[in-house]
Amino acid sequence: MLHYSIPVSLWKFLLNTPDYAIDVRDLNKYFGDKHVVKNLSLQVGRGEIVGFLGPNGSGKTTAIRMMCGLLTPDSGEGHCLGYNIATQSDAIKREVGYMTQKFSYWEDLSIRENLDFVARVYELANRKHVVDEALETLGLTSRSSQLARSLSGGWKQRLALAACMLRHPKLLLLDEPTAGVDPSARRDFWEELHELASKGVSVLISTHYMDEAERCHKLAYIAYGNLLAQGSAKNIIQTQGLSTYEIRGENLMDISKFLERHEAIEQTVIFGTTLHVSGKNPQAIETLLEGQNFAPIPTSLEDVFIYLMKQTQDNFGDESV
Numbered sequence: 001m002l003h004y005s006i007p008v009s010l011w012k013f014l015l016n017t018p019d020y021a022i023d024v025r026d027l028n029k030y031f032g033d034k035h036v037v038k039n040l041s042l043q044v045g046r047g048e049i050v051g052f053l054g055p056n057g058s059g060k061t062t063a064i065r066m067m068c069g070l071l072t073p074d075s076g077e078g079h080c081l082g083y084n085i086a087t088q089s090d091a092i093k094r095e096v097g098y099m100t101q102k103f104s105y106w107e108d109l110s111i112r113e114n115l116d117f118v119a120r121v122y123e124l125a126n127r128k129h130v131v132d133e134a135l136e137t138l139g140l141t142s143r144s145s146q147l148a149r150s151l152s153g154g155w156k157q158r159l160a161l162a163a164c165m166l167r168h169p170k171l172l173l174l175d176e177p178t179a180g181v182d183p184s185a186r187r188d189f190w191e192e193l194h195e196l197a198s199k200g201v202s203v204l205i206s207t208h209y210m211d212e213a214e215r216c217h218k219l220a221y222i223a224y225g226n227l228l229a230q231g232s233a234k235n236i237i238q239t240q241g242l243s244t245y246e247i248r249g250e251n252l253m254d255i256s257k258f259l260e261r262h263e264a265i266e267q268t269v270i271f272g273t274t275l276h277v278s279g280k281n282p283q284a285i286e287t288l289l290e291g292q293n294f295a296p297i298p299t300s301l302e303d304v305f306i307y308l309m310k311q312t313q314d315n316f317g318d319e320s321v
Contacts, residue, residue, distance in 0.1 A: 021046055021171045021202035022067050024078025024085065029062050029071070036062050038225040040076070044171075044204050044218075047197050051216035052206040055309055059225045060206045061101075064173050067204070068096050081170055097164030101176040103156045107149035111140050111159050114148055118163045134162040138192065154185025161192065172196070174205040178212065190215050210302045221305075223312035233301050242266065242307060243282040244299040247275040247292050255292065262288055267307055278303055 022044035065071035069089030220230040256268040264284035
């Protein structure tokens with residue numbers, strides 16, 4: 001008997017299992033004369049958590065909506081879970097969980113009643129079992145009879161995630177899901193995300209928290225419509241080529257203002273009782289810092305985030321995009 005070896009790429013074609021949960025190229029979107037998203041290309045792998053970073057008004061929400069078929073791009077192309085984002089949006093919606101910034105469930109219903117209502121809307125079979133499973137998975141069983149309006153931000157967040165998970169989506173799109181949530185609740189939320197990713201669920205999450213960004217497998221930084229950097233946190237830090245120094249002592253604000261006048265200094269940022277100074281010419285920086293109590297330190301993701309923000313210009317003025 002003869003045995004033939006089938007290439008992996010052919011198997012993937014035959015089984016309709018694309019490499020990426022999201023694979024989009026050159027997406028553009030205009031609102032009137034505002035070019036909100038500019039030639040965006042991005043990939044999210046299966047079981048990968050990708051952090052979407054950028055200032056308010058940079059086009060993150062618009063980009064997320066285009067990538068899951070909720071908003072039609074003016075140009076560009078791509079696939080989400082193997083479906084064309086322009087022509088197969090209904091199929092995408094059935095397999096994607098989308099969590100908005102604002103809590104959007106019913107305040108006068110209990111946790112269980114909210115989930116049961118969403119399950120009815122989705123026309124899910126065996127609703128009680130599906131709801132019980134979601135309550136158990138997200139640790140909501142003991143609070144299932146509690147009204148949504150009485151929940152803290154962290155518990156509302158869990159309810160929203162449980163509702164997203166009712167249909168066992170293959171992809172989660174999370175738009176600033178932990179804004180206003182305390183650090184402990186945020187940590188628990190991220191444990192849930194990594195548990196889901198370990199089971200093959202892909203996650204695209206927008207966030208402003210640097211500790212959250214560092215927990216992502218990959219990051220993408222968008223500023224006012226332009227994708228400026230993507231890759232692992234370590235790779236993004238390295239590619240910016242910044243050398244950073246920490247200054248300790250008094251009169252840090254005066255020192256900061258003095259250093260900002262020199263072209264060798266890209267940025268100065270005060271962190272409590274220390275001043276971080278960054279630039280791309282370490283020799284020139286060290287010459288400027290002579291006489292100060294300073295030491296080189298690793299450039300952090302937050303240093304890079306602030307640096308990238310300062311390299312861009314807000315030409316929209318609308319924080320809803």
